[in-house]
Amino acid sequence: MKRRPHYLAGAGSLVWLLLVGLPLYVMLAATVQTRTEYARNGPLALPESFTFDNYTGAFSGGFGQYLVNTFIVTASVIALVLLLVPPLAFAIVRSRSRITSGVFRLFLLGLAIPAQAVIVPMFYLISKAGLYDNLIGVILPTAAFCLPISALILSGAMRDISPELYEAMAIDGAPPRQIFFRLVLPLSKGGLSTIVVFSALQAWNGFLFPLVLTQSESTKLITLGLYDFQTEYGINIPGLLAAVVLSTVPVLLVYLFARRALVQGLMGVGGK
Secondary structure: OOOOOOHHHHHHHHHHHHHHHHHHHHHHHHHOOOHHHHHHHOOOOOOOOOOOHHHHHHHHHHHHHHHHHHHHHHHHHHHHHHHHHHHHHHHHHHOOOHHHHHHHHHHHHHHHOOHHHOHHHHHHHHHHOOOOOOHHHHHHHHHHHHHHHHHHHHHHHHHOOOHHHHHHHHHOOOOHHHHHHHHHHHHOHHHHHHHHHHHHHHHHOOOHHHHHHOOOHHHOOHHHHHHHHHHHOOOOHHHHHHHHHHHHHHHHHHHHHHHHHHHHHHHOHHHO
16 A cells, blocks of 8 residues: 655654754855855855865864864773773672662762862862873863763663573673673673763863863863854854864764664663
């Protein structure tokens, strides 16, 4: 039986496409126009001539260094989270100790503490440790605030693994380390991808810690760089939007590579 087309659904999809595509078009079209052309024709006009001066101008203004610094911070935060959270989540799921359960509940109190509430003691500790105006001084607190929710997400993913699988490997004589690497990690790819994307977004978009814990140009991150571009080029909208595009591309690449495992993690282990 031939199914009739659903015109209402098609119209809704078209409206949604316009809502998503129009802002992207306005942003990308502005970045390849000159400042004069953009002011004369407006944001919705097609570019008369293509130029990449806005992108080269962003790099000549120091944006390349901001990108490198932010990449270092983001990669380091992800590495710390992946190093600490999987064994912690495995211990939480498999241990029957009340101490472990109590430590986990205490650990989750970090979810209720906003960064703004501890920024003053954080500044004092980082300064006393000699890490002020250093990328390490931004990496450590950023990773620390990613740990509680990452542990919660990954422990939930590990709890979805069938207990029979744990028991089967234990009966075969596999030690906990082998169970962790051969069973738990392969079946927790969705949860791992979720915490990677979450940590990357937290580190890449972080503003408070870089603002308070750094001051020199050599340690400036991309969020502060965008703030300076807005101040310095307040009326140069194409230049500012070019910097915004450069700042969003790496995050989109992280999502594109991790999207399949991320969706599986949200649906449950194995995509069920």
